[in-house]
Amino acid sequence: MKLIMAIIKPFKLDEVREALSSLGVAGMTVSEVKGFGRQKGQTEIYRGAEYTTNMVPKIKVEVVTDDALAPRVVEGIQQAANSGAIGDGKIFVLDVGQAVRIRTGETGETAL
Amino acid sequence: MTFTRKLTGAAVATGLSLFAALPAWAQDAPPKIDSGDTAWMMTSTVLVLAMILPGLALFYGGLTRSKNMLSTMTQIGAVAALAMLVWVTWGYTMAFGDGGSAFVGGFGKMFMKGVSAESMSGTLPEFVFACFQMTFAAITVALVLGGTVERMKFSAVMVFGVVWLTLVYFPIAHMVWASGGLFFDMGALDYAGGTVVHINAGVSALVACIILGKRKGYPTEPMPPHSLTLTMVGTGLLWVGWFGFNAGSALAANGGASLAMINTFVATASAGLFWMLTERVLGHKGSALGFCSGIVAGLVAVTPAAGNVGVFGAVVLGAIASIICVFAVTKLKPMLGYDDSLDAFGIHGVGGIIGAIGTGILHDPSLGGPGDGSVSIGAQTMIQIEAVLTTIVLATVGTIIAIFIAKLVTGLRVSPEVEQEGLDLGEHGERAYN
Secondary structure, eight states, X not given: OEEEEEEEOGGGXXXXXXXXXXXXXXXXXXXXXXXXXXXXXXXXEEXXXXXXXXXXXXXXXXXXXXXXXXXXXXXXXHHHTOOSSTTOEEEEEEEOOOOBOTTTOOBGGGGO | OOOOHHHHHHHHHTTOOHHHHHXXXXXXXXXXXXXXXXXXHHHHHHHHHHIIIIIIHHHHHXXXXXXXXXXXXXXXXXXXXXXXXXXXXXIHHHHHOSSOOSSSOOSTTGGGTTOOTTXXXXXXXXXXXXXXXXXXXXXXXXXXXXXXXXXXXHHHHHHHHXXXXXXXXXXXXXXXXXXXXXXXXXXXXXXXXXXXXXXXXXXXXXXXXXXXXXXTTTTTSOOOOXXXXXXXXXXXXXXXXXXXXXXXXXXXXXXXXXXXXXXXXXXXXXHHHHHHHHHXXXXXXXXXXXXXXXXXXXXXXXXXXXXXXXXXXXXXXXXXXXXXXXXXXIIIHHHXXXXXXXXXXXXXXXXXXHHHHHHHHHTSGGGTOSOOSSSOHHHHHHHHHHHHHHHHHHHHHXXXXXXXXXXXXXXXXXXXXXXXXXXXXXIXXXXXXX
16 A cells, blocks of 8 residues: 655645546545745735745645555646646655554555 | 814815804804704714724734734724723813813813703714714724734723823814814814824824834744735725715715715725835735725825815825825835834824825815815915924824823833733733634
């Protein structure tokens, strides 16, 4: 099993969700996060007082899939979240040791 | 009986002959309540209340950091409530009591003595007139807090409020609006309180914020407004309420009120857009806060002008006031380094001065104003400048005294720890958002 963690632009979330649904991904976890990379920050200005915020709002999507589906999920996110500009985000793939469905106690891929 | 300049201004503006206004003055005929005027003035009075709560509370509250939201709104509401109690105790008589001098009214109406449901002021029950003027006192002292929020103690605000109203507001209100008042007799034009309310509040906020000192971390630490959404909502409520403030200052439902009404629309619209345009010219994006700030600058500038200039005079006045206020808040404040937290001086003080002086110029019939041309533009403008300077001096001296009395009684600032964790928790034991 793989944990696929993607940091994407907030307005791309719907496209990513649709892409993953069409691949048969049954669930995901989404959080609002802040961070920076090459995009750096942005400048805000209030009545002439200028503030540079170096953290940009992003969305973090986390999906756990079986090993076979993982490459297609990564590809699906990469295509759906791509706007061609810097700040589109990153995708990380991690190995998952175990998964448990709390209601039934099922473990492993059947719990996904 | 109090006969105010607002009434004469309104009468002239509607084209009534002075003769028509005379019976009420000379009391040849028994005075009669005008139900239309009374209904409009009761409405105007509660419109001005809506400018304070929730209007100003939201406008100012949104501009503060979230940890000081409740403190800002509570200070505004509480000091306004206090002003109402002081008003019926000794404020009304100091401003509008019979007799007195050029500087302050007689003290015969303390505790509203002798005023009953049968008493009249112009075509209104006197209680309605007193309530309308009461809301002006309440909003003016609340406006001053724009310079002092996020660090001044609640208790200090209350002490300051009582002393400041007594030393500064009531006397200036008397000078401008009561017959026999200094500015009234000079012939200064102030339709709805540009000097009494805005220059007064703005200058007092500046003096108070300088004595109080800067907020911890200003200007190096970012202090962005926590909710421009609420500021926008507050701006809208201020604009709506301001029709009571300006058109209500005709003290009647008449033509003068209608001129004040249309001017309160167009000067404000012009100022909101010109603030954004100025931002663009300076190389920035036109901002929501800029729009809101422009709206308020326009409302402030049109306050003395409302029934005293023509429609396009108001458009021009709004634009000029807006552009100058942009520079006051974005350049002048950082240059001089004072921490006027929410720009009470930059917008109310500066906008009020532009409005007061502009009124002297734009009142002239050659510029579309409703004046009769009997006083030249130059002479009228000089009178306006004199009134402005006198207000600045009185507001400065009175504020210094009021702030030092508050300092003696309660201390001025919250402790550094309270300022750090926010006045909501430190002063009120609550959070705005849970």
